[in-house]
Amino acid sequence: MTVSVTQLNNYIKGMVEIDGVLSDLSVVGEITNVKQYKSGWFFSLKEGDNSINCLTFSAATPPVTGMMAVIEGHLNYYPKTGSLSVYVRRITSTKNTGESYLNFLELKEKLKKEGLFDDERKKIVPKSCQKVGIVTSETGAVIHDITNVVYRRQPFTQLFLYPVKVQGEGADFEIARGVLYFNDTDVDAVIVGRGGGSNEDLSVFNSEVVVRAIAACSKPIVSAVGHGVDFTLSDFAADKRAVTPTEAAEFVTLDVQKEKDHIRYCLSQIASICNNKIISCKDSVAYNLKGIQSTISLLTQSYKSKFVRQLTKIESNTTNKLQQRQHQLDKSMTKLSALNPKSILQRGYAHISHKGNTLSSIDELQIGQQIDIFMQDGVAQATVTNKETK
Amino acid sequence: MNLEQKLAKLDELAQTIEQENISLSKSLEIFEQSVTLAKECMQTLNDCKGRLTVLTEEVRRIVDEK
Structure with a gap:
């Protein structure tokens, strides 16, 4: 008789399920290969070279590798993989550690x-x-x-x-x-x-x-x-x-590629630092030079201002002195002008002389004497006819 | 004098020139000295920049080779 895999698996599953011994098992052995999943625990129960797969979703005592235990549950056949495992509802430790684990x-x-x-x-x-x-x-x-x-x-x-x-x-x-x-x-x-x-x-x-x-x-x-x-x-x-x-x-x-990337990164960091250093040094040079230049400019300006101030002072002094001299000169000129005989003649006075000698007293005149009378705009000859002392 | 010494000297000159009792001729002398130093510093820094560029390229080439 030839059957399909599905038919065989379904047959085995049915046999397992109806078997009274397999539906209520109590097995003793050493727990091993424990794996925990969200849904429950998967482990093996072994004795010497023999083992059976087990799984539990509800056992209060979690399985521990090396633990000697009695498990209670039923055998289940899984047709998709054709595997047998015990669905465990209770695990009871026998307080002994398994032989292989002890070894x-x-x-x-x-x-x-x-x-x-x-x-x-x-x-x-x-x-x-x-x-x-x-x-x-x-x-x-x-x-x-x-x-x-x-x-x-x-x-x-x-x-x-x-x-x-x-x-x-x-x-x-x-x-x-x-x-x-x-x-x-x-x-x-x-x-x-x-x-x-x-x-x-x-x-x-x-x-x-x-x-x-x-x-x-x-x-x-x-x-x-x-x-x-x-x-x-x-x-x-x-x-x-x-x-x-x-x-x-x-x-x-x-990871060669990663190392290369790392070297590139380090290199670019170093280059960037060097570059910043160069820029900073250049800035420092420019800053100092500008400072010096500015100081020089201020100093020159200050010298210039000082010079202008002094020049103005000198100019002002000179002008004052010149004005003073001019004033003095004017005064002298006025004085001199007042002393000029011509200016006296202009006021209506006359100058009398005899043969070039100035006559200023009545006593110097003789009756019949020829005299020269100088006026502002000419000279006249006159003869003294009379004289009277006052 | 290396670059750092030159930069320090330039800094020192910038401080010296700010003193009040310094004469104009002395200031100009300092200015002249500063310009010379600045030129030398800039030259060195430009050389550094050039060397940096060459080295960067060289290392990049080595990294890409293997």
């Missing part, structure tokens, strides 16, 4: 005591590696992501892949060999990683052989195992832990 903690403590996780052991991962070793699967998203990111950021980088199995039997030894292989190469750093998965999938990176190989490697190691929430012992032993393979690729390379 994990025990190994972690042991390696920690040996100093494998000490910060002092950690090597510096170069920010711009020329050669990078990668220990991961040759197929899958991890190598693809790393290659893409590295070549986009730093196109001149050389990548060397040591392909390994990243889960399952023998994967731990392959990974350890891969890590140690790069000891004798000239790579600048090594990325050890794999994508996300269940705790069981990632457990190879908790294996002692891998952790010891990472700690012993002479090259700086970047671990990129699972997603951000997953922590493995390899992460503790590695020199740097990346949340994702993409971040690991970013740790070992520089």
Whole structure:
């Protein structure tokens, strides 16, 4: 009989739903792979190598990795993916911690005591590696992501892949060999990683052989195992832990384009500062020169004013003196004019002389004497006929 | 004298000339000295500007090369 996938899935779903045992289960095991979503919790319940997926939307006790618990609920078949999971309504802790989790903690403590996780052991991962070793699967998203990111950021980088199995039997030894292989190469750093998965999938990176190989490697190691929430012992032993393979690729390379932009920015800042300094110096020169020029101009003006003032003073003094002299001269001239005999004659007086000698007294005259009478406009001769003293 | 010394000297001259007791001939002497210094400063600053332009271009070329 041939049936379609839908028919088969619907058949299985029906069988699961009508089964009395599966509709009311109580299962004991170790909780692992806990993931919280908005809708609820997803986790696995495991015992040794066996596990079953579980989900709960209503359990009062949240699932915790490593917790030994009894879960109560019913089995559900999901036809879209063909997967079985337990819908959990109650989780009851048995107060015991799961065996695998105990083993994990025990190994972690042991390696920690040996100093494998000490910060002092950690090597510096170069920010711009020329050669990078990668220990991961040759197929899958991890190598693809790393290659893409590295070549986009730093196109001149050389990548060397040591392909390994990243889960399952023998994967731990392959990974350890891969890590140690790069000891004798000239790579600048090594990325050890794999994508996300269940705790069981990632457990190879908790294996002692891998952790010891990472700690012993002479090259700086970047671990990129699972997603951000997953922590493995390899992460503790590695020199740097990346949340994702993409971040690991970013740790070992520089974004060349971004660096160029940064250099351009710095350069333009420096140039701008230098330019401002030049402008400021030029301004200072111009300011001082203008100041000096202005002072000189003021000084010249002040000298000029002083000169003009003095000149005016001299001119004024000279004029005064000249006027004084003129006045004195006028006075003298008036005096002189008053003393001029002609001016006396003009007033109607006459000058009498005899043979050129001036006669000013009546006693000097003789009766019958010839005299000259000088008047303002001529001279006349006269004879003295009589005289009388007054 | 380097640029900074010249700028300082120019500053000093600008202060000196403002003193009241300075004669006109001394002022002119200072003015002459200031003009010479200013010329030299401007020359140096123009050289700097030129060098800055050349360097900027050169670094830009280097950055764009790789």
